[in-house]
Amino acid sequence: MKRSTPAAVATAAFTILLLGTAGPMGAQQGPPGPGRGRGGRGAMGTAVFAALDANHDGQLTREEIRSAFDQWFTAGDTAHTGALTRDQFEAALGAVFPPPAFGGGGGRAQNQTPKQEDVDAMMAALPASAPARPLRPRRVLVLCKAQGFVHSSIPLAARMVEELGAKTGAWTTVVTYDSADINSANLKQFDAIFLDSTTGLFLDDPNDAAATAARKQALLEFVRGGKGLAGIHAAIDSYHGVPPGAARSAAGGRGGVASMLAGAILSEADKNSDQHLSRAELSALADAWFDRLDPNHSGSVSQAGFNQRFMSLMAAPGPRAEPGPAENLPLWPEFNKLIGGYFKFHWTYPQLITVKIDDPKSPLTAMFHGQEYQIHDETYTFAQDSFSRRNVHVLTSIDYAKMSDEDKAKEPAATRRTDGDYALSYIRREGRGRVFYEAHGHSETVYAMPAFLAHMLAGIQYALGDLKADDSPSISK
Numbered sequence: 001m002k003r004s005t006p007a008a009v010a011t012a013a014f015t016i017l018l019l020g021t022a023g024p025m026g027a028q029q030g031p032p033g034p035g036r037g038r039g040g041r042g043a044m045g046t047a048v049f050a051a052l053d054a055n056h057d058g059q060l061t062r063e064e065i066r067s068a069f070d071q072w073f074t075a076g077d078t079a080h081t082g083a084l085t086r087d088q089f090e091a092a093l094g095a096v097f098p099p100p101a102f103g104g105g106g107g108r109a110q111n112q113t114p115k116q117e118d119v120d121a122m123m124a125a126l127p128a129s130a131p132a133r134p135l136r137p138r139r140v141l142v143l144c145k146a147q148g149f150v151h152s153s154i155p156l157a158a159r160m161v162e163e164l165g166a167k168t169g170a171w172t173t174v175v176t177y178d179s180a181d182i183n184s185a186n187l188k189q190f191d192a193i194f195l196d197s198t199t200g201l202f203l204d205d206p207n208d209a210a211a212t213a214a215r216k217q218a219l220l221e222f223v224r225g226g227k228g229l230a231g232i233h234a235a236i237d238s239y240h241g242v243p244p245g246a247a248r249s250a251a252g253g254r255g256g257v258a259s260m261l262a263g264a265i266l267s268e269a270d271k272n273s274d275q276h277l278s279r280a281e282l283s284a285l286a287d288a289w290f291d292r293l294d295p296n297h298s299g300s301v302s303q304a305g306f307n308q309r310f311m312s313l314m315a316a317p318g319p320r321a322e323p324g325p326a327e328n329l330p331l332w333p334e335f336n337k338l339i340g341g342y343f344k345f346h347w348t349y350p351q352l353i354t355v356k357i358d359d360p361k362s363p364l365t366a367m368f369h370g371q372e373y374q375i376h377d378e379t380y381t382f383a384q385d386s387f388s389r390r391n392v393h394v395l396t397s398i399d400y401a402k403m404s405d406e407d408k409a410k411e412p413a414a415t416r417r418t419d420g421d422y423a424l425s426y427i428r429r430e431g432r433g434r435v436f437y438e439a440h441g442h443s444e445t446v447y448a449m450p451a452f453l454a455h456m457l458a459g460i461q462y463a464l465g466d467l468k469a470d471d472s473p474s475i476s477k
Contacts (some may be wrong), residue, residue, distance in 0.1 A: 001135040008138065026379075044257050045306055045307040046303075048257065048310065049306045053303075053409045056304065057262035058303055059300040060306060061300050062286075062287065062299070063262055064403075065286045065290050065344070066287070066290075069286040070279065072093060073277070076091065076092030082278060082279065086262055086263065086278060088266070088329065090258050090259055090262035090263075091394065110150055110177055111150075111154075112175075112177060113156050114158075114159050115156075118444040118448075122448055122453070123163060124448070125448045126167050126446075127367075128167075128168075129165075129335035130457060130466075131363055131454075131457070131458050131467055132170075132461050132467040133466070134461075134466050137171075138170065138466070139172050139174065140171045140172070140191065140192045140193075140194055140460065141158075141174050141176065142157075142161050142173060142194045143196060143202070144158055144177045145179045145198055145202045145203075146200065146202065147198070147200030147202045148197055148237065148238075151233065151239070151442060152444070153233075153444050154196050155236055156444050157447070157449050159443055160453065160456065161196075164453065164456065165460075170457070170466070171192075179202060182218055182219055184214075184222075190222075191227055191465070192228035192230060192408070192464050193222065193223075193227075193229050193230070195231035195339075196233070196237050197234035197235060197441065198231075198235050199234045199238055200238060202238055203215040224432065226465030228434045228435070228436070228465060229338070229339070229434070229436075229462075230412045230459055231339055231435075232435070232437075233439060233440060233443075234447075236339055236342050236437065239330065239331040239332035240329065240330055240386070241328060241331060242328075242331070268285060268288075269285040271284075281418055286304060287326075292309060292313060293305065293309050293313070293359045304459040328383055330342060337391065338374070338430050340392045340423075340437050341386035341391075342382065343381075343382070344381055344384070345412070346379055346380050346381065346442075347378070349443060351376065351379055353375050353377065353398055354374050354399040354401040354403070355372060356397055357371070357372065357396055358396055358423075358474070362395055362469050363469050364455065364458040365458075366384075367451045367455055368396075368451055368455075372399060373451065376447050377441070377442050378440075381411075382423070384417055387421075389421065389473060390473050393428060393473060394425075394474045395426055396423075396455075397422055398422035423439070424440065425437060425455065425459070427462055434462055434465060436462050436463045438455065440452070442449055
């Protein structure tokens with residue numbers, strides 16, 4: 001039998017990561033147990049371990065991590081300058097961790113089947129009834145197309161929408177992974193669209209500009225004409241970033257193991273803050289990382305031990321490159337305003353977040369009974385200029401005052417909001433239509449939280465027009 005190369009093993013592991021084959025579910029509101037990363041990014045440790053474990057014996061040694069880092073540096077330093085930019089280092093890692101093929105008929109298909117244990121936990125937590133009686137039979141179209149990072153929770157979120165509607169009688173559901181279904185003729189049969197962690201340019205057809213324009217127009221007209229739009233988690237990680245043809249600095253790039261690993265390594269290894277990586281800096285980081293991976297000084301690290309500690313390495317504090325002004329811009333301003341803003345930063349899963357109820361009188365927050373709650377998830381935040389309470393009616397937000405200084409410091413200074421306003425869920429009017437968004441939903445564990453499911457049910461019913469609520473902007477214009 002032909003022996004697999006480290007790059008081939010890593011590629012296979014990354015495919016598993018993207019298709020969402022993480023381990024069994026943890027507690028409903030707690031983080032996963034050791035080695036059980038959930039929701040995609042936590043599982044990237046599998047791909048990195050495979051690339052580092054040169055002899056494939058399931059144990060990682062100090063020499064293996066040193067050797068791999070040295071090989072990665074050599075691969076990037078093609079000009080023999082002795083220093084690498086982030087782009088050069090990311091390009092070298094891209095050969096080890098190739099990006100997934102997305103979109104089009106030839107792209108890798110997204111996983112469309114949730115894990116049964118996740119479905120069972122969700123079914124046990126479903127609310128018994130809807131907060132409002134449908135004015136008429138309703139239909140919801142769930143769009144699951146991810147044109148960027150693919151969250152493993154996408155099929156479970158789609159199943160959530162189906163089961164919420166079926167159990168309460170509030171709506172029927174159609175699920176699609178094809179952006180071509182967003183067209184004027186097809187949308188006539190639906191009352192709301194649910195954006196299920198859509199990422200990137202999720203409506204774009206790279207080979208047909210006219211089709212792309214028609215899809216965008218159909219979505220805008222659908223909502224503005226009186227229908228609804230609901231979105232979860234990565235629905236705001238869409239249509240933002242580097243404009244076509246614009247250069248990206250060392251802080252740019254997002255999505256995929258190569259990009260995330262390059263950013264984390266440069267952030268910690270660049271001790272002189274020159275935005276370059278030397279061989280010596282990379283070698284020193286290899287030792288520092290191994291020491292943290294092997295706290296008991298056993299001399300080797302198992303796959304489970306690596307996975308347990310890997311994401312803490314990715315979040316380690318250190319010098320961070322400041323994003324340039326042209327690296328996170330709105331790429332479809334009408335949509336960016338319609339959905340309420342666009343992504344800037346997230347704390348590494350499973351960050352503990354205290355959620356405060358901004359509007360305890362709203363029927364969309366009745367299930368929380370005015371009480372704050374805590375959640376472990378990957379918490380998305382908005383670019384400073386993309387989100388404003390003058391544009392949305394905030395329902396819940398991070399209780400930022402209760403976040404520790406240590407956790408606040410995990411967010412690079414360039415991404416922190418000057419107002420400390422980190423909204424999580426909200427509603428807004430768009431023409432005659434309605435929009436609801438919820439920032440959590442990365443991890444499969446949150447779909448077993450009864451109050452979270454009830455919140456999603458109420459939000460979708462608001463988008464459908466069946467649940468009336470105050471949707472005036474939280475701050476008057």
